[in-house]
Amino acid sequence: MSTEAAPAAEPVVAPPPAGWEEARSRVYAVGLAAALPATNRSLAEADGHTLVEPLTTRTDLPAFPTSSVDGWAVRGAGPWQVVGRVLAGGAPPPLAEEGSTVEIATGAMVPAGATAILRIEESERTADGRITGTPRPAPEWRLPGEEARAGEELLPAGTPVDPALLGLAASCGHDSLRVRRPPRAALLVFGDELLTSGPPTAGRVRDALGPAVPSWLRRYGCQVRPADVVGPVADTLPAHVAALRQALAGADLICTTGGTMHGPVDHLHPALEALGADYVVNTVAVRPGFPMLLARVTSDDGRVRFVAGLPGNPQSAIVSLVSLVAPLLAGLQGRQMPLLPQVTLAESVPGRGDYTHLALVRLDRVAGTAYPVRHVGSAMLRGLARADGFAVIRPGNSGEPGARVPFVPLPLFPGERAS
Ligand SMILES: Nc1nc2c(c(=O)[nH]1)N[C@H]1C(S)=C(S)[C@@H](COP(=O)(O)OP(=O)(O)OC[C@H]3O[C@@H](n4cnc5c(N)ncnc54)[C@H](O)[C@@H]3O)O[C@H]1N2
């Protein structure tokens, strides 16, 4: 595509590229302004969604005085006369008499009037069947509201719904949550030179992005159905426009690969123009991945969808995902802008002049450092397959050993870089 000779191509006058951090903030803000609508989901369906309102507890937590041991709930001084038993789930009558006790199970409600709980293994029975022993000085039950007071805010709006949140929501009485759904994404792969099976041959390469990008998007929490992965789309403008129109019908975000430049068969920009799209970002001062773009398509009913143009060089496409698509998705879901942790460089990493350099690094989790990996050309994927993410070397800087620099993680599942 853009690598072919284009002697007759018109000179392209492009605005200066956005700075990398500026591009990220702009994309996030635009995504947040177009945040997906709120909906209700049962707890069973809410994993991976995002809270639209704070999670509050519907009762005190715990809701009642709760025994934390198996034993005897006693009143006053012993020995104690056994007057009953309370299991978890029961609502016991008060312990009315001094010197009385009920057998109590872990998790059972402590009867009113109880002054202590004696652990079963620290109790004995007298010959006449009463209970003796010395309760521990520290209380053996949990007080109502100890964890949270009814109505208290536990987590803010914008929190991703994960298994810990689901458990907490259930424990404080919720059956459903008000959430934003995960974004729906589609992928269009451009490039007549691409093969979809078998080894690359003279002049033709395997499509590496069709198999990879949907899974990266899923790791960012997107829904991507197999039918929404389309390509290679023919290298003609009508085919590009038709494929984009079709994808726009069902997706919140369409990622395209290739064709971001202005070569003879690069049709992305003219196709966006044909769709009436406007650019949020058009080129970013970052290496690799410079020609990345994000465009917005607003339909007649006011609905906004996005097209992320990922450059064809495979590593550049992934740089574009972590640079633009990740903040966009955070905004669309009403989440926080992804904060970048810092890493300490174990080895030097060159800068890229006026451009931000996103350098593939592997984390040494024992030493707590990051070191550059090999095979990191923008057309290569070998380095990426060993890396945890990218060290960010700011414009005008180089990364010296020992320097603390921002780190953009790849959205890997736990265990995916365990060895
Ligand atoms: N005259 C210039 N040419 C190029 C420039 C430039 O500044 N001036 N920049 C280069 C950079 S940087 C990049 S990145 C690429 C981006 O080009 P496109 O987005 O238009 O991508 P293509 O031309 O379609 O492809 C580039 C390269 O990547 C291969 N490719 C494409 N899709 C896939 C895929 N799905 N799987 C594997 N490989 C893919 C394609 O065969 C090309 O080799 O432009 C440079 N050119």
Ligand code: MOO
């Ligand atoms: O920026 Mo290109 O993305 O260097 O390969």
